[in-house]
Amino acid sequence: MSRPISLNHSTSAKAKLLNAAVRLVREKGFNGTSVDDLCTAAGVTKGAFFHYFPSKDALGVAAANHWSETTSALFSQAAYHSPADPLDRVFAYLDFRADLIAGDIPEFTCLVGTMVQEMHETSPAIRAACEASISGHAETLVADIATALTTHGVTGIDPHALALHTQAVLQGGFILAKAKGDPAVARQSVAHLKHYIALLCGVPVPERKELIDGNDNR
Amino acid sequence: MSRPISLNHSTSAKAKLLNAAVRLVREKGFNGTSVDDLCTAAGVTKGAFFHYFPSKDALGVAAANHWSETTSALFSQAAYHSPADPLDRVFAYLDFRADLIAGDIPEFTCLVGTMVQEMHETSPAIRAACEASISGHAETLVADIATALTTHGVTGIDPHALALHTQAVLQGGFILAKAKGDPAVARQSVAHLKHYIALLCGVPVPERKELIDGNDNR
DNA sequence: CAACATACCAACCGGTTGGTATGTAACTGT
DNA sequence: ACAGTTACATACCAACCGGTTGGTATGTTG
Numbered sequence: 001m002s003r004p005i006s007l008n009h010s011t012s013a014k015a016k017l018l019n020a021a022v023r024l025v026r027e028k029g030f031n032g033t034s035v036d037d038l039c040t041a042a043g044v045t046k047g048a049f050f051h052y053f054p055s056k057d058a059l060g061v062a063a064a065n066h067w068s069e070t071t072s073a074l075f076s077q078a079a080y081h082s083p084a085d086p087l088d089r090v091f092a093y094l095d096f097r098a099d100l101i102a103g104d105i106p107e108f109t110c111l112v113g114t115m116v117q118e119m120h121e122t123s124p125a126i127r128a129a130c131e132a133s134i135s136g137h138a139e140t141l142v143a144d145i146a147t148a149l150t151t152h153g154v155t156g157i158d159p160h161a162l163a164l165h166t167q168a169v170l171q172g173g174f175i176l177a178k179a180k181g182d183p184a185v186a187r188q189s190v191a192h193l194k195h196y197i198a199l200l201c202g203v204p205v206p207e208r209k210e211l212i213d214g215n216d217n218r
Numbered sequence: 219m220s221r222p223i224s225l226n227h228s229t230s231a232k233a234k235l236l237n238a239a240v241r242l243v244r245e246k247g248f249n250g251t252s253v254d255d256l257c258t259a260a261g262v263t264k265g266a267f268f269h270y271f272p273s274k275d276a277l278g279v280a281a282a283n284h285w286s287e288t289t290s291a292l293f294s295q296a297a298y299h300s301p302a303d304p305l306d307r308v309f310a311y312l313d314f315r316a317d318l319i320a321g322d323i324p325e326f327t328c329l330v331g332t333m334v335q336e337m338h339e340t341s342p343a344i345r346a347a348c349e350a351s352i353s354g355h356a357e358t359l360v361a362d363i364a365t366a367l368t369t370h371g372v373t374g375i376d377p378h379a380l381a382l383h384t385q386a387v388l389q390g391g392f393i394l395a396k397a398k399g400d401p402a403v404a405r406q407s408v409a410h411l412k413h414y415i416a417l418l419c420g421v422p423v424p425e426r427k428e429l430i431d432g433n434d435n436r
Numbered sequence: 437c438a439a440c441a442t443a444c445c446a447a448c449c450g451g452t453t454g455g456t457a458t459g460t461a462a463c464t465g466t
Numbered sequence: 467a468c469a470g471t472t473a474c475a476t477a478c479c480a481a482c483c484g485g486t487t488g489g490t491a492t493g494t495t496g
Contacts, residue, residue: 013474029336031249035454046455047475056454106339113393117335118247120396121324131397161406164394168407169383172390175331176382178338179349188379189386196410199417231444253484264485265445274484 014052016042021063022070027106030060030115030126057123060115064129067111068136075140087148091194091206093141097170098190101183108183109174134171138163152201162197169193232270234260239281240288245324248278248333248344275341278333282347285329286354293358305366309412309424311359315388316408319401326401327392352389356381370419380415387411 020041024033035056039049053059080092101108116130138160146159173186198205238259242251253274257267271277298310319326334348356378364377391404416423 027339029247029249031247032336032340034452036452045475048473050455051472051474112397114335116397117332117393118250120399121245122250127397127399131399134394134397161403162410164403165387165407165410168390168394168403169387170390171393172386172388175335175389175393176352176386179330179334179345179352181338181345181349185379185382185386189383192380192383192414196414196417199414252482254482263445265487265489266443268485269442269444 013042013044013048016044017049017052017059018063018066021059022067022111023106025060025063026109026111026114030118057125060119060123060126061129064112064115064126064133068129068133071133071137072140075137085148086144087152087197087201087203089144090141090148090197093144094166094190094194094197098187101173101177101186101190103183105178105181105183109178110171113171113174134167135164138167141166148197148201152203154200154202157200166193231260231262231266234262235267235270235277236281236284239277240285240329241324243278243281244327244329244332248336275343278337278341278344279347282330282333282344282351286347286351289351289355290358293355303366304362305370305415305419305421307362308359308366308415311362312384312408312412312415316405319391319395319404319408321401323396323399323401327396328389331389331392352385353382356385359384366415366419370421372418372420375418384411 017038020038021033024037024041027033028037035046035049038059039046042048049059053062078096080096081089083089083092112130112133115126116134119126119130141163142159145162149155149157149159149162169189169192170186173189176189177183177186195205235256238256239251242255242259245251246255253264253267256277257264267277271280296314298314299307301307301310330348330351334345334352337344337348359381360377363380367373367375367377367380387407387410388404391407394407395401395404413423
């Protein structure tokens, strides 16, 4: 009901603006990206922008929601769900996240993490949309974390809190990577997180290409 | 040699601008804070601003350096250095950091973490100043971490990488706190980090008021 | 006391900002 | 066929942006 069925344009101006927002905001931040920047990048005019979004703030909210949708599609289709053991699925998730941390910094960092840091005090709507995105993604990890903990006899750890901790490590890794201009430090932090969960569950740390002994960094 | 000895003003315009920058940038971000905002908050005019700083960018660099100086003074004088055992000093550091995470969000979050997230691609000078601040602080932890690891027979962990990981956890905790509008989630992540280091060194997790079993959060 | 430097200030500048008012071509329901 | 709606484009605006100007009051130095 919301979308017209026949659309002779290859891509709608709305979708192009949303994709431009994801790209530009990750690169320059929300306040650092002007409406004109977005329109130029999307190849549309300001009329189109304000036809679809009542304000720049509203575009920020829509971009955060768009980010939630595209990332949840990416993660739900990823291969890390395949291991039979829940703890192995958690490890596979972290390996997947580490593998994503590559290339140029704006390509792998988090849109909503970037936006919420700038806008948390100034735009309640953007803050809420970013919070929903982060917490929603963390929630997808809770089931595996919870069963992994109980099957390994770990008590006293709230799986929700641990899921949020994984997101904190990732977000923090992104900031360090931005500061150093190098993704390696973010991958290192994910490796430490993996080590933590292995120690928690009393299993040997699953070896992988990235070593925690940092010849990779510094 | 750098500072004039006689200064009849109670505080110089430069210092007031720097303090205003620390406050406003943490609240609204670097691009979200205008030069006029800073001047109004500092109670000076734009003429004074551009007398001391050749550009807004230069103020960003100066604010990052100012942040490095004030925080290093705070941390070097803090009580967490007093325990005899190096591992206890690391735990005390993390307790100290957790205690700092209280009150309104702009009051405990990190200036350079906020700035570098926005400016890493657009201002190389600000990025470098923020990187120096973060890495410089991490470096102050390396000696204690290194001796703690060796005295507990932990091998294969680079103390530099672990020091940077502690900063990643803190920075990530700040982002989650901004998203949720609640410091509790950041304290939880620090508690998980403390748990990790305890497990790494094979010591019991030091109990403290904040429990990892999160009745605090969510 | 002359010569100069420092520490500001008020007014202003061109360009950019988010946002609006109006126009119009294409599509849709009847 | 035609009225109405959707999907944009063009042109524009007031406010604000970072930065400059020309000036003054207060030192400091020889």
